[in-house]
Amino acid sequence: MQIYTRKKLNSFELSLTYDDISLVPTEVSEIKSRTQNRTAAEFLGEKINLPVLSSPMDSVTGIEMADKLGKLGCIGIVNRFDSSLKQLTGSEKYENIRAVSIGLNADDELIEKLVEGKYIICIDTANANNKTVLNKCEDIKRKHDVRIILGNVAQGDSLKRLVDAGADAVRIGIGGGSVCSTSIQTGIGLGQVSSLLDCYFSKEKYNLDIELIADGGIKNPGDVSKAIALGADVVMLGRMLAGTKEAPGEVIKYNDQLWKKYRGSASFGVKMKNEFIEGEETMIPYKGTVENVINAISDGLRSAMSYMNCLTLNQLREKDKFVILSYSSFQERLPKK
DSSP: OOOBOHHHHHTOSSOOOGGGEEEOOOSOOOOSOGGGOOOOEEETTEEESSSEEEOOOTTTOSHHHHHHHHHTTSEEEEOTTOTTHHHHTSSOOOTTOOEEEEOTTOOHHHHHHHHHTTOEEEEEOSOSSSHHHHHHHHHHHHHOOOOEEEEEESSGGGHHHHHHHTOSEEEEOSSOSTTBOHHHHHOOOOOHHHHHHHHHHHHHHHTOOOEEEEESOOOSHHHHHHHHHTTOSEEEESTTTTTBTTSSSOOEEETTEEEEEEEOTTSHHHHOSSSOOOBOEEEEEOOBOHHHHHHHHHHHHHHHHHHTTOSSHHHHHHHOOEEEOOHHHHHHHSOOO
16 A cells, blocks of 8 residues: 655546545644644634635535624625625624625625625626636736635646636635536546645745635535545635525425525526536535534544544645555445344
C-alpha cells in the first residue's frame, strides 16, 4: 500500500473525489478527548467557530439560515434569488449575517448598500473563468473597499486571473454538486479532490493571496475533514444543510414522512424559463434544526483531528498523509443495514 502526499495525489493519473481517498493516522495521538481540538478559523477577516459556509442556493440559504449559521459560528451566504434580500439593504440590521450573493446583473445601488452594510459579496456564477465575470469583479473592487468571493473554477491555472481581478476567495468545483447536472449536460468538470489540489498548488506556486473554498461533493462530516486536510480554508455545503428547519421552503408531508425541496441554482424551478438547464430538483427528508447538522460536522471534524493528533486545523493541513481506496475498500466502510 502506498501513502500519498498532497503532491503525489495531485499527480495521480485519474481525477479523484472524496470517496476515492482516506486520511491515514500514522502517529500516536496525544489527544485525550476531541473536546481539546479547536476548529476555530478565520475567513476573509471573520472569526468563525467551524470552517463552514452555506451555499447561496435558494433552497439552502435565506435570511433565516444565514442568521442562524452566524449565531452558530459559521457563515451563511444569502442567495441572490431571495425575495427578502431587500431587508438586508434596508433599515433592519442582521449582526450575524456576513455574506450575500449577487448576479452579474446586480445594479450599483444594490452593491453600494451591501458595501455600506459591510457584507462579504459573493458573485454567484457557474464559471468564474469568464471575461464578463472578471470584469464585474474588477469594477466592484475599483469602486469599493469590499471582500469578494468569486466562483466557480475547476483548475488552478485560472486563479491568478481571479486575484488580478480582485477576488479575495474562490469557490472550487464544477459539476460536483448533488443536484448539479453540468458535467452530464456539458462534459465539463473534475473530481473535487483533484480540483481542490490543483488550486492549492497553483496558489502555493504563485504565492497568491486568495482563500480556497471547497464547494460541492461534500456528503458527510468525513468529507469536511478530507477537504480541510487537502488544503481548503473552508468548505461550502448545500445538500447537508438543505431540508433543515432554517432552509427556505415549507415542510411537506408525503407518505407519512416530512420532506423539503432541494434544487440546483440552474434548475428550471429557479430559472422559471425554458432555457438550458444544468440543475436538478428533488425532495429530501426533513432534518429538524440546522444546529444538529452543524454539531455533527463539528464532532466529526474534531474526531478526525484526534485520530490525526492535531489540535488545530492548521496542524491537520500539515499531516499530508492519504491513501487511495479501491471501490470495494470504500464500500466496506459503508454501514450495512
